[in-house]
Amino acid sequence: MPQLRLALAQVNATVGDIAGNTAMVLEWTRRAVQEGAHVVAFPETVLAGYPVEDLALRKSFAAANRAAIDALAVNLREAGCGDALVVVGHLDRDDEGVRNSASLLFGGEVVATYDKYHLPNYGVFDEARYFAPGFDLPIVKLHGLDIGVVICEDIWQNGGPVAALGQVGVDLVVCVNSSPYERSKDDVRVPLVARRAAEAGAPIAYVNMVGAQDDLVFDGDSIVMGADGEVLARAPQFTEHLLVLDVDVPAGGHTATTVPEQPGRIRMPAFDVTRTVLQPDPLPAYEPLPAPPGVEPLPELAETWAALVTGLRDYVHKNGFRSVTFGFSGGIDSAVCAALAADALGPDALHGVSMPSHYSSEHSRSDAAELARRLGCHFEERPVADMVAAFVGPLGLTGLAEENVQARCRGITLMAMSNQHGHLVLAPGNKTELAVGYSTIYGDAVGGFAPIKDVPKTLVWELARWRNAEAEKLGEVPPIPENSIEKVPSAELRPDQTDQDSLPPYDVLDAVLDGYVEGDRDYSDLVADGFDAELVERVIRMVDGAEYKRRQYPPGTKITLKAFGRDRRLPITNRWRESRP
Amino acid sequence: MPQLRLALAQVNATVGDIAGNTAMVLEWTRRAVQEGAHVVAFPETVLAGYPVEDLALRKSFAAANRAAIDALAVNLREAGCGDALVVVGHLDRDDEGVRNSASLLFGGEVVATYDKYHLPNYGVFDEARYFAPGFDLPIVKLHGLDIGVVICEDIWQNGGPVAALGQVGVDLVVCVNSSPYERSKDDVRVPLVARRAAEAGAPIAYVNMVGAQDDLVFDGDSIVMGADGEVLARAPQFTEHLLVLDVDVPAGGHTATTVPEQPGRIRMPAFDVTRTVLQPDPLPAYEPLPAPPGVEPLPELAETWAALVTGLRDYVHKNGFRSVTFGFSGGIDSAVCAALAADALGPDALHGVSMPSHYSSEHSRSDAAELARRLGCHFEERPVADMVAAFVGPLGLTGLAEENVQARCRGITLMAMSNQHGHLVLAPGNKTELAVGYSTIYGDAVGGFAPIKDVPKTLVWELARWRNAEAEKLGEVPPIPENSIEKVPSAELRPDQTDQDSLPPYDVLDAVLDGYVEGDRDYSDLVADGFDAELVERVIRMVDGAEYKRRQYPPGTKITLKAFGRDRRLPITNRWRESRP
Numbered sequence A, B: 001m002p003q004l005r006l007a008l009a010q011v012n013a014t015v016g017d018i019a020g021n022t023a024m025v026l027e028w029t030r031r032a033v034q035e036g037a038h039v040v041a042f043p044e045t046v047l048a049g050y051p052v053e054d055l056a057l058r059k060s061f062a063a064a065n066r067a068a069i070d071a072l073a074v075n076l077r078e079a080g081c082g083d084a085l086v087v088v089g090h091l092d093r094d095d096e097g098v099r100n101s102a103s104l105l106f107g108g109e110v111v112a113t114y115d116k117y118h119l120p121n122y123g124v125f126d127e128a129r130y131f132a133p134g135f136d137l138p139i140v141k142l143h144g145l146d147i148g149v150v151i152c153e154d155i156w157q158n159g160g161p162v163a164a165l166g167q168v169g170v171d172l173v174v175c176v177n178s179s180p181y182e183r184s185k186d187d188v189r190v191p192l193v194a195r196r197a198a199e200a201g202a203p204i205a206y207v208n209m210v211g212a213q214d215d216l217v218f219d220g221d222s223i224v225m226g227a228d229g230e231v232l233a234r235a236p237q238f239t240e241h242l243l244v245l246d247v248d249v250p251a252g253g254h255t256a257t258t259v260p261e262q263p264g265r266i267r268m269p270a271f272d273v274t275r276t277v278l279q280p281d282p283l284p285a286y287e288p289l290p291a292p293p294g295v296e297p298l299p300e301l302a303e304t305w306a307a308l309v310t311g312l313r314d315y316v317h318k319n320g321f322r323s324v325t326f327g328f329s330g331g332i333d334s335a336v337c338a339a340l341a342a343d344a345l346g347p348d349a350l351h352g353v354s355m356p357s358h359y360s361s362e363h364s365r366s367d368a369a370e371l372a373r374r375l376g377c378h379f380e381e382r383p384v385a386d387m388v389a390a391f392v393g394p395l396g397l398t399g400l401a402e403e404n405v406q407a408r409c410r411g412i413t414l415m416a417m418s419n420q421h422g423h424l425v426l427a428p429g430n431k432t433e434l435a436v437g438y439s440t441i442y443g444d445a446v447g448g449f450a451p452i453k454d455v456p457k458t459l460v461w462e463l464a465r466w467r468n469a470e471a472e473k474l475g476e477v478p479p480i481p482e483n484s485i486e487k488v489p490s491a492e493l494r495p496d497q498t499d500q501d502s503l504p505p506y507d508v509l510d511a512v513l514d515g516y517v518e519g520d521r522d523y524s525d526l527v528a529d530g531f532d533a534e535l536v537e538r539v540i541r542m543v544d545g546a547e548y549k550r551r552q553y554p555p556g557t558k559i560t561l562k563a564f565g566r567d568r569r570l571p572i573t574n575r576w577r578e579s580r581p
Helices: A018-034 A053-057 A059-078 A161-168 A186-200 A300-318 A332-345 A362-375 A385-395 A399-421 A431-436 A457-473 A482-486 A506-518 A523-528 A533-545 A547-552 B018-034 B053-057 B059-078 B161-168 B186-200 B300-318 B332-345 B362-375 B385-395 B399-421 B431-436 B457-473 B482-486 B506-518 B523-528 B533-545 B547-552
Strands: A004-010 A039-041 A085-094 A097-106 A109-115 A136-142 A145-151 A172-177 A204-208 A210-213 A216-219 A223-225 A231-234 A241-247 A272-277 A324-327 A350-354 A378-381 B004-010 B039-041 B085-094 B097-106 B109-115 B136-142 B145-151 B172-177 B204-208 B210-213 B216-219 B223-225 B231-234 B241-247 B272-277 B324-327 B350-354 B378-381
Touching: A004 A018, A004 A204, A018 A039, A018 A059, A018 A085, A018 A241, A039 A172, A039 A204, A053 A059, A059 A085, A059 A097, A059 A109, A085 A145, A085 A172, A097 A136, A097 A145, A109 A136, A109 A145, A109 A272, A136 A161, A145 A161, A161 A186, A172 A186, A186 A204, A186 A223, A210 A300, A216 A300, A223 A241, A231 A241, A300 A332, A300 A457, A324 A332, A324 A399, A332 A350, A332 A362, A332 A457, A332 A482, A350 A362, A350 A399, A362 A378, A362 A482, A385 A399, A385 B385, A385 B399, A399 B385, A399 B399, A431 A457, A431 A506, A431 A533, A431 A547, A457 A482, A457 A506, A506 A523, A506 A533, A523 A533, B004 B018, B004 B204, B018 B039, B018 B059, B018 B085, B018 B241, B039 B172, B039 B204, B053 B059, B059 B085, B059 B097, B059 B109, B085 B145, B085 B172, B097 B136, B097 B145, B109 B136, B109 B145, B109 B272, B136 B161, B145 B161, B161 B186, B172 B186, B186 B204, B186 B223, B210 B300, B216 B300, B223 B241, B231 B241, B300 B332, B300 B457, B324 B332, B324 B399, B332 B350, B332 B362, B332 B457, B332 B482, B350 B362, B350 B399, B362 B378, B362 B482, B385 B399, B431 B457, B431 B506, B431 B533, B431 B547, B457 B482, B457 B506, B506 B523, B506 B533, B523 B533
Parallel strands: A004 A039, A039 A085, A136 A272, A145 A172, A172 A204, A324 A350, A350 A378, B004 B039, B039 B085, B136 B272, B145 B172, B172 B204, B324 B350, B350 B378
Antiparallel strands: A004 A241, A085 A097, A097 A109, A136 A145, A204 A223, A210 A216, A223 A231, B004 B241, B085 B097, B097 B109, B136 B145, B204 B223, B210 B216, B223 B231
């Protein structure tokens, strides 16, 4: 017998666009109320967007958040949504600092505000830098049910507000999130939410952001989890969605049996519980809606592809661009970037440029043209041989200096086309070459966004084959020329060059990089794993030495736990080298 | 009557160079012991260098630190330094995480280790990301005196280990630091150390790192502070120095009267005090050394110049370069960078390049040549007109696209010379243009290091005049041509262009930027300060919009509290605009 209709609004907010985000919350609440929702929940900091980074430190920005949330409460009532409890994330500021808050709006007022307690400060997160932790636990009674609110990291750490709510006893926990996507994150997320539901002794309504902001992608994947760990409903990934569900919540609260402590000697604070009664009595029985359709997470490669498409699309659009350009080299990286761009923006927004030099092969030009033909995008050829010659002769360049000038003349050409025509330049480098520094700074690293920055070379090939197979399943033309997938990789900056002149075979290289970068495995761990000692030492030297180039690389979609960038920031002048004893 | 001879070793460590740093500690301790020192103190994390950033997260790096400190204790004894108490900063790691530690070495052993409690996580600091806080307070008795140790941020926050030491009662506090330089930081540092000495009821031996690492510069400025707030001795800034002093410390400990609490609801932990008696009895009276000569901090502009020289010199040398190159434009920015480089590296390490284009003035070439003549550095002319033409015609470039190609051809030329001859390229942009985005990405922003990245344009002029005046005082040729100081600033990318076509006058612009960036003053604050509302709005839009370019800028010496970079990181796709209501 249901007592409550929940609506989880899985929306795509834009950082800084308080007016747009507020209008979106109003519009989606209106839709949810039309569907009869009693509780409507939006993601973490939905009014501010996520991550706000140093914007958090501007007094005027926190003040504008506060003004927006107060006005939103009034506007919701005026829009006929005053009887719904609406949970909205925003920033706030008081004497102790800036807060990552979620307010509960009801009857034209902000009836309670919860400030996030656990502030993540690892990986892509810097929240200890920006926010002060909160110690207040508001609980509101709606239709006879006690409802508490927590925010994102609060469920990822032991102890803290979920445990405290469990001890006090609540009937429902609303957890609002801007939880960035990582590959296979849902495998971790679902058991985690189940564990916290058990700890709270109550169902959890878990609503997550969707879309992308700068480096981060949000997959949505909002869920309603029963107190017994059963997934009651789930939203699709990578798309805005309003998940509406009638839930059967036995009123009366529960007490958790055990409260896990945080490790170390910092003890949990005593939270201040404040109770607000909005509607003391339960609803009379009503006919539930049909259950929403069952949703499964996407298969692995489809999920990765969707994350990359989302990251690219939102970066381009949220930066006010409508079209992109980059070099079509005939190789696999630019081919996969082109297929991603066509999926994200449509082929008419894609302007491919072939920029052959003296050393370019005939197939580099024909494969590039074939790629453009299959995608139906714009394409032109801009040879760089004359530009390269204008530098090489007068400056007397040889060897590496001559190789790099070719890549740099291509970078200038693309930036000139961008300045002249308004396209955003993309940098199609993959994670493997970024890791080991196999790229030319101010050359192929030029661009505003790097779509496959976090995709290892071997995964680039996997994605290419997967995307072509998907097209074949649908009876469409596979977007990526088979020759671009099969050919031996080469930068084509000198005669007969191949990537393996400078790098180990990609399958071995990616395996070592995965251990060293993603797995935090040391030299001795990797040798114990069975990798050749000399190879491991060589790869580690390349990775540690490539830090400067990585800092100059444009942002890119993060799809693995540890991308380069904020997650791995070595001192540039580091003299530390792991090596054999 | 002195009881103790202190030696503060103000040294220049290199991040990651554990072997080199350890050898340096051994050598300086030997010198200090030759001078009869009983206590020798080295800076925070001197074995690891500072800041280690993500190196902190490598297990093998922490393990190598641990091995180095253990071996150092033995090697010190074998070198005849076993009777001195040597305080050495390093990293450590245990079940709770990585530690920022200072070990006390005596008699061939590590007799105690203190782990930093207050972990700064603002501005240039990310220590909450890397380190776990310590809760142990070791106190060792040497020659009858109780000595405690704290680390850097521990004295910048109220409450914590200094207050705890004061409550327990100690005779001397050794404070080891890697405290980055900011303009006029000594005005803050001295009263702060005095306040903590009062709180501890004991003198403080404050030893600081000197030199530069990546973005950060350390000025040294080590001091010995009496319990009464009197500066007993002070080391010179920006140079390695061994400060040796006999101090008169009444034994018996003291108890502070008041312990300031931290703000907020997080309470101080109960520290675990452990006492180790090395030598229970005081030394017999001995003849003190003559007091070290009095040292005053440098005057403001001399201090700033020294910081910039130090930052540039150590970046170049610690990265293994011996020479630098960049464009001599005839303007003030490149002239000041050239004077800095000549002071930092010597004129023979400086390779100036004049790269006139079609729009370059005659004086841009003659002033550049005159600069090189005065400095005695290498100089050549590499016109870029032909290279520019190779792009402009075939690509049909006009307007901004044509302007940018000139800057980018210069960038390619410099990088080609770097690849061919091994010089490090410097980017001579100043803080004002970096703040408002008045530069060409992949053009004049090209380079490995930006010496005046944190120097506003008006301060560039001040420094130029100051440096010339200093030369005149010494009877030397003023390094910077007067014409470069006096001329109207221009990028010379189109006919008759001046900076003020695009920017407000520099004195007003710098004043607004100082308020907005350094002072965290909002639009309304700045208007209340008397700045024109339209101008403020225009400047704020330029600053917020220039984030992408700033992220691509090379590192540079930080001389003001808030440089761009880690201290101000806006979301790139930010839609927030402060403006008139």
